[in-house]
Amino acid sequence: MNFMSDNVTGAAPEILEAVVKANEGTASSYGNDDWTKRLTQRLSDLFDRDVAVFPVATGTAANALALAALTPPWGSIYCHAEAHIQADECGAPEMFTGGAKLVTLPGDHGKLTPGALSAALGRVHKGFVHVVQPAALSLSQLTECGTAYSPVEVAALTDVARHHGLRVHMDGARFANAVASLGCSPADITWRAGVDVLSFGATKNGALGAEAVVFFDRELSENFGYRRKRAAHLFSKMRFLSAQLEAYVTDGLWLRLAGHANRMAMRLADGLLALPGAHLAHPVDGNELFVALPEPVIAGLEAAGFGFYRWDGAVVRLVTAWNSDEAAVDALLAAARRLAG
Ligand SMILES: Cc1ncc(COP(=O)(O)O)c(C=O)c1O
Missing domain, CATH: 3.40.640.10 (Type I PLP-dependent aspartate aminotransferase-like (Major domain))
Structure with missing residues (x-):
């Protein structure tokens, strides 16, 4: 989360x-x-x-x-x-x-x-x-x-x-x-x-x-x-x-760990970009995602307990890690889809 x-x-x-x-x-x-x-x-x-x-x-x-x-x-x-x-x-x-x-x-x-x-x-x-x-x-x-x-x-x-x-x-x-x-x-x-x-x-x-x-x-x-x-x-x-x-x-541990983090970021990006009004502020080349989302989605995700930074205006920053849980990624995406109506 x-x-x-x-x-x-x-x-x-x-x-x-x-x-x-x-x-x-x-x-x-x-x-x-x-x-x-x-x-x-x-x-x-x-x-x-x-x-x-x-x-x-x-x-x-x-x-x-x-x-x-x-x-x-x-x-x-x-x-x-x-x-x-x-x-x-x-x-x-x-x-x-x-x-x-x-x-x-x-x-x-x-x-x-x-x-x-x-x-x-x-x-x-x-x-x-x-x-x-x-x-x-x-x-x-x-x-x-x-x-x-x-x-x-x-x-x-x-x-x-x-x-x-x-x-x-x-x-x-x-x-x-x-x-x-x-x-x-x-x-x-x-x-x-x-x-x-x-x-x-x-x-x-x-x-x-x-x-x-x-x-x-x-x-x-x-x-x-x-x-x-x-x-x-x-x-x-x-x-x-x-x-x-x-x-x-x-x-190769370092690359295995980073590869997982990167894949989780891409999964988040793919899921969030399917929402109406969402767009990337920067390309996702690694484990960080800067994405603009509608305010009700941002506020709703915060209220649901998901942790991320509000970056700039409508842009939030989400960072994945070597052990980010795929289920947590999917839970965020499901919550975002619900909030986006
Ligand atoms: C780009 C970059 N460089 C360096 C660092 C190193 O920071 P720290 O001194 O907290 O280990 C960070 C940590 O946030 C970073 O994001």
């Missing part, structure tokens, strides 16, 4: 089991443990590249610290106006970068466009001591509107970024949902398309609380260990974060 977000649910049994297993015996602290070593190997296999991996506890920490590795304090970070780093992180990126400036750009359905990015970068007075200097581009995958950038779209944006000397970060809080939906390899949507560092999300898709900062260019990660420690994200019992992440990427 609760479609408020994908973090309202619990953790996947496979991940809980891995944590319980990691509880046996002793292990070296601060990431010098076997789970963390194996995790680096597993993510290197997954991304088909020798990556550097740093587990942290939250997506905000992953984003803010990753960006801090890409920009000096006098740098600027280009992102979508609705990006989580801009709208929902309470200034953490600004704080951890030592004051870098976020420059926001518009774009339909939460996506940046090469044209807007290129125009904005073209206007910057580079080398002029009075203005912040462009340093990084941050893309969200899925976007905050639930859409996914294709590999071609990512590459077109990173081409512009490279041309202007920017590094590229990807906020992958819902990276699994994007990969499951696009059906591409994780490498194709990241480093092969020009991404330097990824916030690899897991919490929203079945972990207890673990995300990984993944560097595709290991040189960029050289001082990251110090950054993470200063930010108080170097867990002494790191094995419990790494065990979650290891289980998450073992035997």
Whole structure:
């Protein structure tokens, strides 16, 4: 009944089991443990590249610290106006970068466009001591509107970024949902398309609380260990974060979980769009649905106890999760049909 977000649910049994297993015996602290070593190997296999991996506890920490590795304090970070780093992180990126400036750009359905990015970068007075200097581009995958950038779209944006000397970060809080939906390899949507560092999300898709900062260019990660420690994200019992992440990427669990969430979102979309007056505000590329509904349907669903956010005017946001119950989805659809008369 609760479609408020994908973090309202619990953790996947496979991940809980891995944590319980990691509880046996002793292990070296601060990431010098076997789970963390194996995790680096597993993510290197997954991304088909020798990556550097740093587990942290939250997506905000992953984003803010990753960006801090890409920009000096006098740098600027280009992102979508609705990006989580801009709208929902309470200034953490600004704080951890030592004051870098976020420059926001518009774009339909939460996506940046090469044209807007290129125009904005073209206007910057580079080398002029009075203005912040462009340093990084941050893309969200899925976007905050639930859409996914294709590999071609990512590459077109990173081409512009490279041309202007920017590094590229990807906020992958819902990276699994994007990969499951696009059906591409994780490498194709990241480093092969020009991404330097990824916030690899897991919490929203079945972990207890673990995300990984993944560097595709290991040189960029050289001082990251110090950054993470200063930010108080170097867990002494790191094995419990790494065990979650290891289980998450073992035997394709992450994509199975995300695939289920995506299918449930599509089921909701198909059912709701059959109602008179309903239409999508954004395409459904993953596990988030932004749909305009008649007010009596919205109010009636709320009164019936279904949880979701009123977003913008008649648009509501519904988010499905790795364990969303098909029966709950169908119950919402049946209630919506009744309310729509
Ligand atoms: C796009 C996006 N990025 C990052 C995050 C990470 O947030 P948190 O710090 O709550 O784990 C979220 C969570 O809502 C998100 O939606």
